[in-house]
Amino acid sequence: MTDRPHLAVIGAGPAGLAASLAAAARGIRVTLIDAGAMAGGQFYRGPAPGLGARRPQALHHQWRTGDRLARGLAGHVTAGTIEHLTDHHVWCVERQSDGFAVHALLGPEQERPVTVGVDAVLLATGGYEKVLPFPGWTLPGVVTAGGAQAMLKGSLVVPGRTAVVAGTGPLLLPVATGLAAAGVDVAALVESADPKALLRGTGDAKAFLERARALAAQPGKVAEGAQYAAQLVRHRVKVMARHTVVEAHGEERLDAVTVAALDGDGRVRPGTERRIPCDTLAVGHGMLPHTDLAESLGCRVDGLDVHVDEEQRTDVPGVWAAGETTGIGGSALSLAEGHIAGRSVAARLTGAEPDPREWAAVAKSRTRMREFFAALDTVYVPPAHWTEQVTDDTVVCRCEEVTGGEIRRAVGELGAGDVRTVKLLTRAGMGWCQGRMCEPAVAGLAGCAQTSARRLLARPVPLGVLARAEEDLAGAEEDLAGAVEDPDEPGGPGASEDD
Amino acid sequence: MNPLELVRAQPGPAFTVTLDGREIEALPGQSVAAALWTAGVTSWRSTRGAGRPRGVFCGIGVCFDCLVTVNDRPNQRACLVPVRPGDTIRTQEGTGHDD
Numbered sequence: 286m287t288d289r290p291h292l293a294v295i296g297a298g299p300a301g302l303a304a305s306l307a308a309a310a311r312g313i314r315v316t317l318i319d320a321g322a323m324a325g326g327q328f329y330r331g332p333a334p335g336l337g338a339r340r341p342q343a344l345h346h347q348w349r350t351g352d353r354l355a356r357g358l359a360g361h362v363t364a365g366t367i368e369h370l371t372d373h374h375v376w377c378v379e380r381q382s383d384g385f386a387v388h389a390l391l392g393p394e395q396e397r398p399v400t401v402g403v404d405a406v407l408l409a410t411g412g413y414e415k416v417l418p419f420p421g422w423t424l425p426g427v428v429t430a431g432g433a434q435a436m437l438k439g440s441l442v443v444p445g446r447t448a449v450v451a452g453t454g455p456l457l458l459p460v461a462t463g464l465a466a467a468g469v470d471v472a473a474l475v476e477s478a479d480p481k482a483l484l485r486g487t488g489d490a491k492a493f494l495e496r497a498r499a500l501a502a503q504p505g506k507v508a509e510g511a512q513y514a515a516q517l518v519r520h521r522v523k524v525m526a527r528h529t530v531v532e533a534h535g536e537e538r539l540d541a542v543t544v545a546a547l548d549g550d551g552r553v554r555p556g557t558e559r560r561i562p563c564d565t566l567a568v569g570h571g572m573l574p575h576t577d578l579a580e581s582l583g584c585r586v587d588g589l590d591v592h593v594d595e596e597q598r599t600d601v602p603g604v605w606a607a608g609e610t611t612g613i614g615g616s617a618l619s620l621a622e623g624h625i626a627g628r629s630v631a632a633r634l635t636g637a638e639p640d641p642r643e644w645a646a647v648a649k650s651r652t653r654m655r656e657f658f659a660a661l662d663t664v665y666v667p668p669a670h671w672t673e674q675v676t677d678d679t680v681v682c683r684c685e686e687v688t689g690g691e692i693r694r695a696v697g698e699l700g701a702g703d704v705r706t707v708k709l710l711t712r713a714g715m716g717w718c719q720g721r722m723c724e725p726a727v728a729g730l731a732g733c734a735q736t737s738a739r740r741l742l743a744r745p746v747p748l749g750v751l752a753r754a755e756e757d758l759a760g761a762e763e764d765l766a767g768a769v770e771d772p773d774e775p776g777g778p779g780a781s782e783d784d
Numbered sequence: 785m786n787p788l789e790l791v792r793a794q795p796g797p798a799f800t801v802t803l804d805g806r807e808i809e810a811l812p813g814q815s816v817a818a819a820l821w822t823a824g825v826t827s828w829r830s831t832r833g834a835g836r837p838r839g840v841f842c843g844i845g846v847c848f849d850c851l852v853t854v855n856d857r858p859n860q861r862a863c864l865v866p867v868r869p870g871d872t873i874r875t876q877e878g879t880g881h882d883d
C-alpha cells in the first residue's frame with residue numbers, strides 16, 4: 286500500500302476534493318491537506334458540527350454536490366485511500382531529488398511543524414477577496430463580502446442588524462441573499478457595475494457577441510442569477526447598480542455609509558451622494574488567486590494566475606494546479622479542473638500517458654465556464670476612477686497603517702513606480718498579511734498593474750520553526766511542541782517577507 | 785429569523801468564556817470571533833500606530849485584523865481559533881505585548 290504513488294493535494298475546496306476523489310479512485314495514495322477543520326473550502330463551507338445544524342442547505346446553493354463530495358471523501362478516508370490532514374497550514378513546498386516535502390504548521394495557532402514527503406503535488410489553494418480602500422473601510426463593522434459569508438456559513442453568526450452589501454462581482458448576490466435569509470436587514474446591494482450590460486452591447490460588437498455566446502452556453506448559470514434576483518426581491522433588497530460606496534462613517538464602529546451614483550466613465554456623479562444608516566458593510570471587489578506555494582516552487586505565473594496546461598500541469602514537473610489558484614472562475618469550474626487534474630496525476634504517476642478523450646465532456650464544460658467567467662469579468666469591474674475616493678488620510682495598508690497620502694508621496698515625490706519600491710519607502714505591505722490586502726490598492730495608486738507578489742512563504746512562520754526545518758527534514762520525529770517560539774515575536778512575520 | 789433558526793441548529797450546550805474578565809456565552813464549534821460577534825462585540829484590538837479599533841475583516845485568516853489574546857497567547861486570529869470552555873480572551877493594544 287505504501288509503495289503506491291503518493292500525491293499531496295493542498296486545499297480541500299471544490300478543486301482539491303474533486304482532484305483527490307479522481308486520483309484516489311484510480312489507485313493513487315492521496316494526502317489531502319487543508320488549513321480548515323473541515324473539507325469544503327470557501328464554497329462548501331459547512332457549519333461546525335458542534336452547532337448541530339439540521340438544515341445546513343438553507344445557506345447553500347449546490348448543497349447536494351457538496352454533500353456528495355463529503356461522502357466520497359469520507360468513504361476514501363475509511364478505506365485508507367485518502368488521508369485528510371485538517372488544521373494544517375502549508376507554508377512551503379520544497380522540491381527534493383525524489384519528490385517533494387510539504388511543510389505545514391499545525392492548528393490555528395500555527396506553531397507545530399509537520400512535514401509530508403510525496404511524489405507529486407496538486408495546488409488547489411483557491412483565492413481570497415480583493416477589497417479596494419475608501420475612507421472608513423477599516424472601521425469595525427466593515428467586513429469583506431466573502432468574510433461575512435464565511436462567518437455565517439461556518440459559525441452561523443452575523444455581524445449586525447442592518448447591512449449594506451457593496452462592491453462588484455457575482456459573489457455579492459449570495460452574500461446579500463444569505464444575510465437577508467439569516468435575518469439581517471439588507472438595506473441595499475450597491476454594485477458598481479451594471480449587470481444588465483452583460484446582455485447589452487457595451488464595448489465593441491465582437492465583445493458583445495462573445496459575451497452573448499458565453500452566456501447562452503451556460504443556461505444554468507443564467508438561471509442561478511435569476512434565482513438570486515428573485516430572492517433579492519422577496520427580501521426587499523434594494524439593488525443600486527452603477528453605484529459605489531464613497532465613505533464609511535462611525536467613530537468606534539460603523540454607523541452609516543455614503544453611496545453615490547457613477548457616471549459612464551466610472552466617476553462619482555457629484556450631488557448624488559446619499560447616506561444609508563447601517564452597522565455592517567460587506568464589501569468586495571472580486572477575488573485574487575493564492576499563488577504563494579506555486580511561486581516558491583518556481584511555477585510560471587501569468588499575471589496573477591498559476592499557469593497550467595490542458596491537463597492542469599504547471600511547468601514544474603510533478604506539480605499540478607487546479608481551481609481558483611489558476612484563475613478566478615467559481616466553484617463549478619474548480620470542480621472540473623480538479624477532476625481533470627486528478628485523472629492526469631493518476632495516469633502520469635503510474636507511468637501512463639493520459640488519454641484526454643476520457644475526460645472530454647469535463648474539458649468541454651471547463652472551456653465553457655472559463656468563457657462564461659471571462660464574460661463576467663468584462664462587466665464586473667471596479668469603478669475606473671476608484672483611486673479618486675482614496676483621500677490622503679485614508680489608511681491603505683491596514684497592517685502598517687500607511688495612508689493614501691504617504692503612498693502618493695512615494696510615487697509623486699520619490700518616484701516609486703512599482704509596488705515593491707512603494708513598499709520599501711512606506712512599509713505598505715510589510716505587515717502581518719504580507720501585502721495581500723493592500724497590494725491591489727498600492728498598485729492602483731502607483732499606476733502600475735498588480736503582479737504576483739513573490740512571497741517566499743505562504744504563511745508567517747515562527748523563526749524557531751524555520752531554524753528547525755532542516756532537522757525536521759532529516760526526519761527527526763521529536764515533539765517540538767514545548768520548544769516552539771512565540772509566533773508574534775517581532776521577527777515572526779518579518780521572517781517571511783524580506784525576500 | 786436568525787442564522788441558527790434558519791438552519792434549525794441544535795447546538796451543544798453553551799459555555800462561558802471571559803472577555804477582559806466579563807463573562808460571555810459561546811457555542812461549541814464557533815470561532816472566538818463568532819462568539820464575540822454573538823456577544824455584540826465587533827472590535828477587540830487597537831492598532832499600533834493610531835490606536836484604532838479593529839475586529840474581523842476577511843473572516844478567513846488572511847488579513848490578520850482580528851488579532852486577539854487567548855489564554856495569554858497574544859496575536860491569535862480570532863476568526864480561526866475555535867472558542868473553548870473557560871477561555872480567557874483579552875482585547876489587545878498595539879503589538880499585544882505591552883499590556
Ligand SMILES: Cc1cc2nc3c(=O)[nH]c(=O)nc-3n(C[C@H](O)[C@H](O)[C@H](O)COP(=O)(O)OP(=O)(O)OC[C@H]3O[C@@H](n4cnc5c(N)ncnc54)[C@H](O)[C@@H]3O)c2cc1C
Nearest residue numbers: 296298299300320326327328375410411431608609616619
Ligand atoms: C471568503 C470567501 C467566501 C466565498 N463564498 C462564496 C459563496 O458563498 N458562493 C460562491 O459562489 N462563491 C464563494 N466564494 C468563491 C469561492 O472561492 C469559489 O466558489 C470556490 O470555493 C473556489 O474553489 P477552489 O477549490 O478553487 O478554492 P477554495 O474553495 O478557496 O479552497 C481552497 C482551500 O485551500 C486551503 N488553503 C489555501 N492555502 C492553504 C495553505 N497554504 N495551507 C493549507 N490550506 C490552504 C483553504 O483553506 C481552502 O479550504 C468565496 C470566496 C471567499 C474567499
Ligand code: FES
Nearest residue numbers: 841843845848863
Ligand atoms: S478576519 Fe482576517 S484574519 Fe481573521
